[in-house]
Amino acid sequence: MLKEIIDRWPLVRQIRGGTDGTGPEAMSGQTRRLLPRHDGAEVARSICPYCAVGCGQLVFHRGNRLLSIEGDPKSPISRGHLCPKGAASFELLTHPGRLKRVKYRAPRSREWTEMDLETAMDRVADRVWESRNRTFHEERDGQSLMQCSGIAHLGGATLDDEENYMIKKLFTGGLGFVAVSNQARI
C-alpha cells in the first residue's frame, strides 16, 4: 500500500529511472488516462466540398457525431494538406446557423414559418404537377415537343455526380424540363 503511494510520486520515479523529469515519469494518473480525441473513432474517407482540387479528407466520427476533419495524407493529389476553407469544413457541417427544418414563406408574408418535411414534399409535388400541366407542350406543328416550359432548375456543381444524374433523369427525362442549368460552363 505504502509502496504504491511512493511509486506514484514523480520524484521517486525520476530518481529510480535516472531521467530528467520531462518524460512519462512526470505523468500523473490523470494525464495517463487522457486519450486522443479520435481514440476509438471511426474514420470515413471523404473529399473536400469546396473547390475542384479534390483534396482527400479523413472524417472522424463516433456515435453519429462528427469529431473532426483532417487532410488525408494518402491522397496523391493533396498529400494531407487542406487550405483554410477545407480546414473549415468541420465547421461547415456543425455550425449553429445550419438549417435543420423546412422553412416556408407564404405568398405576401414577411416571415418564415416552419413546415413538416413530408407536408413540404407533398406541397412541392402539387406545385410541380399544377405548373407542369399548365405549361406542358406535347407537340408543335404536328411534331413531338414534350416540353414543360414553366419550371426551371439551377444548381449542380456543388452536388454529387449521382445527384446530378437523378436531377437530369427526373427533370428532363421524366418531366420534360428544358431550363436545367448550373454553374458550369467551359
Add this chain to the structure above:
Amino acid sequence: MPGLGTSFGRGGATTAQQDLANSDAILIMGSSMAEAHPVGFQWVVEARERGATVIHADPRFSRTSAMADLWVPLRAGSDIVFLGAMINYVLDNGREFRDYVVPYTNAATILRDDLKDTEDLDGLFSGWDPEKKAYSPETWDYRGSPSKKGKAAGHHEATGGHSKDRGGEADELSVFERDPTLEHPRCVFQVLRRHFSRYTPEMVEKLCGVPREKFLEVAEKFTAASGPEKTAAICYAVGWTQHSVGVQIIRTASILQLLLGNIGRPGGGILALRGHASIQGSTDIPTLYDILPGYLPMPTFGEDSKSLAAFVQKHRSRTGWWANFDKYLVSLLKAYYDDAATPDNEFGFSWLPRTTGDHSHLGYWLDMADGKLEGLFVFGQNPAVGAPNAGFERKAMAKLQWLVVREMVETETAAFWREIDVPPEEIDTEVFLFPAAGHAEKNGTFTNTQRLLQWREKAVDPPGDARSETWFIYHLGRRLKERAARERRPRNAGLNALWWDYRTEGRHQEPDVEQILQEINGWTVADRELVSGFADLKADGSTACGCWIYSGVFPELGNNRANGREPAGPYGHGWGFAWPADRRILYNRASARPDGKPWSERKKLVWWDAEKEEWTGHDTPDFAKKKRPDYKPKKKAEGDDALSGTDPFLMHPDGVGWIWVPSGLKDGPLPTHYEPLESPVENALYPRQQSNPAADRKERPGNAYGSAVDDGRFPHVLTTYRLTEHHTAGGMSRPLSHLAELAPELFCEISPELAREIRIRHGDWVIISTARASVEARALVTERIRPLDLAGRRVEQVALPYHFGPIGLVTGDVVNDLVAISEEPNVRIMEAKAMTCRVERSGGTARSDGGGA
C-alpha cells in the same frame, strides 16, 4: 467545354494536377491558382523547385505572382492578343515542334478556296449573316470534304455549346487533302500564320499594356521549355472563361500547346482549374440545358429530332470515336426508360423534351423577369449573389409563383423577398427552403478538376430534416410518378416509363447511391450484369448506361473504383477513377513519336512495346491497345478503325488535334481578338469589329451597358476575383466564424496613383459604379494593382472579390450587381472578368471610419 473539346476532342483538362511537377515551364493565366486552388498549387511549387519557370500573367499581383519567376500584369480582356502574339512568335521564329505538328494536328490540312479570314473581312470570317447575327460555317470545312448525305454543314442556333457537334453536324471531315511540307498557301498552318501576323509585341504593348521586352521574355522562356526534351503546361480558371470571347481564349492556348507539341505529354497540357467540387462532374453528367450525360446533345426541335434515325444521322460521325454515338444514346435511353424503351418506340426518344431556344440560366432568368416561368428549383447555388446583374436576378424571382431552395443555410436567394426594394406584402412568391445534407452526411462522388471521380463515404446522418439531393429527387419523383400513373396522358408517357425502383435504406429511406453509380456505369439489360466499360455498350437496346464516359467506374459488384484508395505509380492509379477508362493524361499516344518510341527518355509516358505488340507505359494508353503505330486504315473502315496508328486525338473524325476548328464553334474557326463588351479602348486589330459579333448582349431595361468604347462615365477597367478564405457566393463561407474572421469585409484593390487622383487613402470607403449598379467597399490601396500604359495612354484597373452579400457573419455589397447579363455565343457565359466602371470617393462619411495606410 468547347474550348478544349473542339481543339482536342474532350471537354476536360488534358492533364492531372500532380503532372505539373514534371513541367519545365508553367504559364498561369486567368487564374490566381495559389489563392483559389491552394493545395493544387503545391505541384507548381514543386515544379519550380525542380527548375521550372513559372509565369503568372494577371492584372493583380497575388500570392500566385509572389511564387512565380515572372509576373506580367496585363489589361483584363486582352488575353487573345497576348496569346495570339505567342503563336505569332512561335511561327516567326520557327519554334513549332514540327515533327509533332505535322502528324498530330490538322496544320497540314488544306482549307476551301472560298474561305475568307478575318484579315480579308475586317474582323469577320466568311459566312457571317448580319441579320441573324450568326455564322453559317460551311466555308470553314476542309477542302474536299463531301457534304453529309446532301445536308449542308450548319449549326442550329440552339445546339452546339457544350455538346458534341464536332464532326457530326459538319460534313464528312474524314476526307481531306494535306500538305506535309506546310507550304500550301491554303493549308491550316499558312492560314494561321496570316491570321496572327499582326499580333506583334508592339500590339501587345498597345492593347495589353505589357512592355514588348517583357512579352518577349515570356515568349522566349515558354517556347524554350518545349520540344522533345521539354514540356510546358498552361493553367487557367474563370479569369479566361468569363469573357464574351471565353471559349476562344482557351482555343488560343490550345493552338499554342499544339504548335509546341505539349498535349498528351508529361508536364504538358492544359489544366482547367474548376471552381466547385464537381463542376466537371455536373457538365459530364449535366444539369445543363443543351446536353445529356456524356456530352450527347439535347434534341432540338426541328427536322433533326423528328426521329431517332435522323438524330443519329446528324450527330454520328463515320470516322473517329463518335461513330459510337448511337450506342451511347440508346444505352442512356435504356437507363432512363428500361423495359419501356424498345426498338418499336425508338427507345423512348420521343419522350425527351426538345429544346426551342435559350434555356440557359441567363436566358431563362430573363424569361422569369418577363413572367414566363411559374416555378424554380435552386440546389446549392446562390444566384442572388453569384449571378451576373444579381440585383436584376433577385427582382426577377418576385415574378415566380413558387421557389424551392435546397441549402445548408438560409441564403440571399431563399430570402430574396427581404432583399429587394419591393415590400414583401407585394411579392406573391411562395418559398420552400429545404435543409440539405453536407458532404460528410451522404455517400456520393465528386469529379475533380482533372476528371477524377472520388467517392465520399458517409460519416454521420444529416441533422434534423436535412436530406441529400438524391433523397429529395427520389421522393419527389416517387410522388409525381404516382400522379402520372393515375393520369395516362401522352405527356406522362416518359414519366410513367422512367425506371425509378431504387433501393432505399435507413430510417430516412435514403436511396442507395452505389446503385445509382452502377446505373451510370451501365449494365446488360438481360441479366443486370455490370459492364466493364463503354466498349461493351450496344445500340440494339441490350445495354443500359447512364453516362458512357464514366463507364468502367463500377465494373463489377463490390468494385467501386471511385472509392479506390490505394494509389500507385506517378499518376496515382488506384486512387479514384479518371474518365475515360482511367486515363490520367489524355491523348497520351502523342507522348510517343509516330513510330511509337518516346520523344525522349526524359519525357516518356506511353510507348509501343514491339515485343508484346501493345501500347504500354506509366498511364493507361488513350489509344487502342493493340493498334500498331504503322496501322493504316482500309478505305471503307469506320469508327476508330478508320484512324491510323499515328492519330492520337481519337474523338475527332480525322484523328488529329484541331488548330483549325472546322465545325463546332459559333464565333469562328480561329480565335480573334475582340474587345470586351465594355472597353476603354478601340479594337486596334479590327477597328470595324469592336466586340465579339456573335455575343449576345441581352441589353434591356435593368441590364444596361456603358458605351462599347471609352465611356467617359466609366473610365476604369473592373475585374472580379476570389479570395482563399471565401467560396463563390458565400453560402459555404460567410456563415463560418474562422473564415469570416480571416476575410471580414468587402474591399476594392486600387493603385496608389488612382487613389491620389480620386483623393482617397487606404481604408477609405469608395463607390464603384457601372451602367448596372453601384457598390460600396473599403479601398485597399496597393501597388499589387498597377496602372497600365497602353501606348502612352494610362488606364487604371481595379479588382473586387465577389463573395459578399447581406446575410452571414460577415456582410457586404453584392459585387455581381455590377456585372451585365451577357452571353458568350458557345456556352452562354457572362462577361464578369472585364468591364468598365467608375471608382470614386464615397460621399457618405457615415460608414467611413477613416484610417491611414
